[in-house]
Amino acid sequence: MQILVGLGNPGARYAGNRHNIGFMVLDEIARRYRAAPWRRRFQGEAAEAVIGEERVLLLKPQTFMNESGRAVGEAARFYKSELSEVTVFHDELDLADAKMRVKTGGGNAGHNGLRSISAHLGNDYRRVRLGIGHPGDKNLVHPYVLSDFFKEERAWVEDLVNLCAEFVPLLVRGEASSFQNKVHLAMQAKGWGDEKAANSE
Numbered sequence: 001m002q003i004l005v006g007l008g009n010p011g012a013r014y015a016g017n018r019h020n021i022g023f024m025v026l027d028e029i030a031r032r033y034r035a036a037p038w039r040r041r042f043q044g045e046a047a048e049a050v051i052g053e054e055r056v057l058l059l060k061p062q063t064f065m066n067e068s069g070r071a072v073g074e075a076a077r078f079y080k081s082e083l084s085e086v087t088v089f090h091d092e093l094d095l096a097d098a099k100m101r102v103k104t105g106g107g108n109a110g111h112n113g114l115r116s117i118s119a120h121l122g123n124d125y126r127r128v129r130l131g132i133g134h135p136g137d138k139n140l141v142h143p144y145v146l147s148d149f150f151k152e153e154r155a156w157v158e159d160l161v162n163l164c165a166e167f168v169p170l171l172v173r174g175e176a177s178s179f180q181n182k183v184h185l186a187m188q189a190k191g192w193g194d195e196k197a198a199n200s201e
Contacts, residue, residue, distance in 0.1 A: 002085045030047050088128065
């Protein structure tokens with residue numbers, strides 16, 4: 001069973017936060033692929049969907065960000081999923097707004113959700129890094145990620161979320177580079193981003 005995880009914090013007060021863009025992607029994937037209703041499982045909200053020809057578990061941990069690994073670890077053990085079958089959508093301070101990159105393994109760049117997952121599972125799961133930009137001062141990071149996207153940012157957020165959902169069948173088939181390039185080119189076509197090649201890291 002492949003597990004697609006979106007990271008965020010539970011509750012209405014956090015719903016529009018930059019830190020919750022992973023939840024936003026999972027919600028759109030669930031809507032687009034007519035997932036079963038969300039229900040409480042694995043210390044999170046979980047729903048099954050068929051994407052392409054694969055049965056996939058969608059998981060939004062409800063443990064708060066810093067304990068995300070408890071939920072992901074429980075689901076992975078239940079389904080006996082390999083690390084290569086786990087994909088995590090998360091906000092990324094080290095990428096500019098509207099950028100997206102896919103990588104497997106590597107450091108957690110201070111992201112507490114990733115740190116928790118790595119502590120419970122190991123490091124070699126796939127990450128879909130959703131760029132939210134950096135406030136420019138490390139002392140401002142905490143309030144920045146827990147603040148809502150500005151009104152003028154919402155257009156690119158919506159486009160990025162929708163495109164991740166549109167092209168997620170490529171990711172499920174193991175074609176991470178194709179997924180990354182399709183999203184990158186589509187975002188460019190909508191006027192977001194620069195002319196740099198989107199090479200998989």
